[in-house]
Amino acid sequence: MDAFRKGLRWVFLTVEGWLDLCFPERWNPLRNLGALGFFYLWVVTVSGIYVYIFYDTGAAEAYLSVEAMTHEQRYAGGIMRSLHRYASDGMVLFMAVHTLRELAFDRYRGPRWFTWVTGVPIMALVFVCGITGYWLVWDKLAQYVAIATAEWLDVLPIFGSPIARNFLTPQNLEPRFFTLLMFLHIAVPLILLLVLWIHLQRVSRPRMHAPRGLAMGSFAMLLALSLVKPALSQGPADLGQVPSVVGLDWFYLVLYPLIDVWSPQGMWGVLGALLLMLTALPWMPPMRRAPPALVGLDNCNGCTRCAVDCPMAAITMAPRSDGKPFEREAVVDPDLCVSCGLCAGACPTATPVRRVSAFVPGIDLQHLPLRDVRESFDRAGERLRGEGRVLVIGCDQSLRVRDLERDGVAAVSLPCIGMLPPSFIDYALSRGIADGVLVTGCRPGDCQCRLGVEWTEARLAGTRDPRLRDRVPRERVAVHWAAATERRDLERAVAGFAARLRGLEGASAAQHAAAARRAGGRG
Amino acid sequence: MARVLRWLGQAVAYGLTALLIGYLADSPPYVHLAPDRALIKLAFAHGAVRNEGCRRRTAEELERLAPNMRRQVVCPRTRVPVLIELELDGRILHRASLPPTGLSGDGPSRIYERFPVAPGRHRIVARLNDTGRAAGFDYERAADVDLRPGQSFAVDFRAEAGGLVFR
Ligand code: HEM
Ligand code: SF4
Ligand code: SF4
Numbered sequence: 085m086d087a088f089r090k091g092l093r094w095v096f097l098t099v100e101g102w103l104d105l106c107f108p109e110r111w112n113p114l115r116n117l118g119a120l121g122f123f124y125l126w127v128v129t130v131s132g133i134y135v136y137i138f139y140d141t142g143a144a145e146a147y148l149s150v151e152a153m154t155h156e157q158r159y160a161g162g163i164m165r166s167l168h169r170y171a172s173d174g175m176v177l178f179m180a181v182h183t184l185r186e187l188a189f190d191r192y193r194g195p196r197w198f199t200w201v202t203g204v205p206i207m208a209l210v211f212v213c214g215i216t217g218y219w220l221v222w223d224k225l226a227q228y229v230a231i232a233t234a235e236w237l238d239v240l241p242i243f244g245s246p247i248a249r250n251f252l253t254p255q256n257l258e259p260r261f262f263t264l265l266m267f268l269h270i271a272v273p274l275i276l277l278l279v280l281w282i283h284l285q286r287v288s289r290p291r292m293h294a295p296r297g298l299a300m301g302s303f304a305m306l307l308a309l310s311l312v313k314p315a316l317s318q319g320p321a322d323l324g325q326v327p328s329v330v331g332l333d334w335f336y337l338v339l340y341p342l343i344d345v346w347s348p349q350g351m352w353g354v355l356g357a358l359l360l361m362l363t364a365l366p367w368m369p370p371m372r373r374a375p376p377a378l379v380g381l382d383n384c385n386g387c388t389r390c391a392v393d394c395p396m397a398a399i400t401m402a403p404r405s406d407g408k409p410f411e412r413e414a415v416v417d418p419d420l421c422v423s424c425g426l427c428a429g430a431c432p433t434a435t436p437v438r439r440v441s442a443f444v445p446g447i448d449l450q451h452l453p454l455r456d457v458r459e460s461f462d463r464a465g466e467r468l469r470g471e472g473r474v475l476v477i478g479c480d481q482s483l484r485v486r487d488l489e490r491d492g493v494a495a496v497s498l499p500c501i502g503m504l505p506p507s508f509i510d511y512a513l514s515r516g517i518a519d520g521v522l523v524t525g526c527r528p529g530d531c532q533c534r535l536g537v538e539w540t541e542a543r544l545a546g547t548r549d550p551r552l553r554d555r556v557p558r559e560r561v562a563v564h565w566a567a568a569t570e571r572r573d574l575e576r577a578v579a580g581f582a583a584r585l586r587g588l589e590g591a592s593a594a595q596h597a598a599a600a601r602r603a604g605g606r607g
Numbered sequence: 608m609a610r611v612l613r614w615l616g617q618a619v620a621y622g623l624t625a626l627l628i629g630y631l632a633d634s635p636p637y638v639h640l641a642p643d644r645a646l647i648k649l650a651f652a653h654g655a656v657r658n659e660g661c662r663r664r665t666a667e668e669l670e671r672l673a674p675n676m677r678r679q680v681v682c683p684r685t686r687v688p689v690l691i692e693l694e695l696d697g698r699i700l701h702r703a704s705l706p707p708t709g710l711s712g713d714g715p716s717r718i719y720e721r722f723p724v725a726p727g728r729h730r731i732v733a734r735l736n737d738t739g740r741a742a743g744f745d746y747e748r749a750a751d752v753d754l755r756p757g758q759s760f761a762v763d764f765r766a767e768a769g770g771l772v773f774r
Pocket of ligand 1: 117118119121122175179182183186191192196199200201202203204206207210280283284287289290291292362532534
């Protein structure tokens with residue numbers, strides 16, 4: 085499983101790298117897969133409402149109404165029908181890639197099991213939507229789908245008379261059958277929406293909206309495809325005639341040939357095994373988890389920043405329990421916590437320059453408290469020599485920054501770059517630990533802990549608390565995001581930064597720090 | 608220049624996605640039944656007569672039961688199996704004894720079978736036994752049909768229509 089994930093991850097990062105060459109960083113489709121899924125769902129919904137208006141139920145009416153829509157109003161109904169079909173296909177495509185990606189990046193186990201497991205019924209529901217949709221057209225493909233589905237359902241011992249018998253001859257087919265189908269085709273998507281809502285209950289600030297440029301591009305693509313290859317029916321259904329050769333929609337009907345190849349029972353077996361395996365995956369094997377974040381009430385003032393910044397909605401603010409004169413206190417739900425440290429990076433009490441000998445912020449990681457991080461900063465400073473000394477601060481989720489170490493370059497790795505309180509950068513520069521600090525981590529939109537990169541950028545830009553203080557010389561702080569496959573790129577960035585630092589006036593940060601101290605202490 | 612190349616790259620990415628979606632939306636075609644074959648479908652749900660009468664358990668039978676279960680007389684509601692035979696041009700195509708469905712064996716017997724055959728003239732005979740009689744059949748229907756390629760020919764059973772139905 086480990087090797088499989090690694091390989092898959094490498095494929096993703098490589099293709100993502102290609103796409104980064106032509107898409108703006110934040111538009112990269114592979115970093116917006118969930119949002120793209122939603123985008124396609126919206127296109128399906130709007131086009132579906134239009135198509136529904138012109139659809140008639142009934143064995144003869146269904147086919148004729150779809151034909152009329154397709155040909156008599158080619159540039160309205162015809163396009164809408166095509167959009168409905170292709171956006172549905174796109175949804176399956178992006179859902180599949182989204183699922184593979186969460187798998188590849190190990191975002192399906194541990195506290196994330198809930199989001200993964202709720203994804204499984206989503207998959208099933210999407211397929212039911214597509215299958216009933218193709219059925220409604222009542223062309224030859226619909227006939228094939230109807231009969232195959234009926235034969236498939238009939239092996240379940242729940243129906244008295246085989247459903248497939250309804251499709252033996254036209255006389256057997258009842259008009260209210262289409263009313264039932266139409267009902268299913270509307271009700272199941274509504275259930276799908278509900279389950280999607282549940283899917284995102286444990287994701288704090290889910291990215292549900294594709295960036296505008298990506299949405300426009302995707303829509304233009306669907307529109308172009310609809311014009312070049314309008315969705316067509318495959319001739320009216322004729323129950324006296326077997327639909328021998330059909331143009332299958334392989335996105336939705338990929339399992340159907342198995343009914344013929346094996347048997348309906350075989351197909352149930354495959355499907356059951358597949359769903360069972362997907363559901364059990366988060367525990368095969370379960371994730372080895374670091375201990376959850378720990379609140380130190382002595383230092384927590386109930387400011388809520390950690391709760392707001394937590395990517396897993398793992399922190400709630402509870403009424404104060406220790407008698408301190410604050411209204412609330414942070415409480416961590418250990419079942420939801422992924423031990424990313426974003427909360428520690430957000431806490432206003434996480435300032436390393438505090439002289440308190442026992443440096444304990446309001447919230448901290450048990451396996452890597454910020455006190456240890458400060459110590460590793462100090463040790464990194466001892467390793468650094470020469471001019472243009474760079475301290476690289478990276479994260480365990482992306483490439484191993486320790487591999488970048490050499491003369492003049494030292495590195496410290498955190499569970500997520502979002503754990504870094506900006507005051508630590510100040511600390512490194514003002515104590516003369518390094519001449520410059522380079523911050524790196526997963527690429528934007530790709531943060532393993534979802535929000536770490538976003539929060540770091542905002543904190544450094546001074547738009548989000550805790551902010552990087554104004555007195556920190558910005559020319560000594562660099563940010564360069566890099567995926568695990570972009571080591572050479574990062575090495576070049578570090579070398580370039582070191583060269584810039586050497587060129588700076590009063591080259592060493594220690595001199596700058598001394599000047600700052602003379603000018604007004606630590607403030 | 609770099610800008611144009613980037614736009615071009617995006618266009619290629621969208622183009623490839625559109626190609627994938629557009630192609631797999633209806634291709635490659637799936638051959639469900641070879642175009643030069645016809646199909647005979649045998650499908651119905653029909654309940655045979657019930658096992659009749661109550662009977663007295665033998666002494667050995669009673670011996671094997673738990674003491675609190677030793678009822679002398681048993682009256683099963685189960686149905687007998689339906690026997691179906693389908694003959695094509697004098698050859699038996701399918702013969703089956705269809706057990707009743709339902710947990711207590713009192714539901715209808717069901718069958719759904721498909722037989723791809725060569726098109727052309729055929730003599731089709733269907734026979735059905737739903738009374739558990741030891742020999743012979745309760746229903747029989749025969750027909751000479753000319754099957755077109757791709758034709759779907761149904762063999763059904765409808766008690767209300769007088770028995771076996773060909774369509
Ligand atoms: C069309 C169907 C689906 C849509 C629209 C959808 C949408 C989303 C969205 C918007 C997110 C949040 C992404 C973020 O903000 O980082 C998400 C997360 C996730 N999805 Fe889906 N999803 C779908 C189907 C699935 C399926 C089938 C699975 C797997 C069985 C799945 C597994 C996950 C997981 C594990 C996460 C959590 C990521 C994390 O916690 O970092 N999703 N999904
Ligand atoms: S470590 Fe991460 S997931 Fe856990 S409480 Fe802190 S911010 Fe939330
Ligand atoms: S950020 Fe720190 S001080 Fe604020 S609520 Fe969280 S633990 Fe308490």
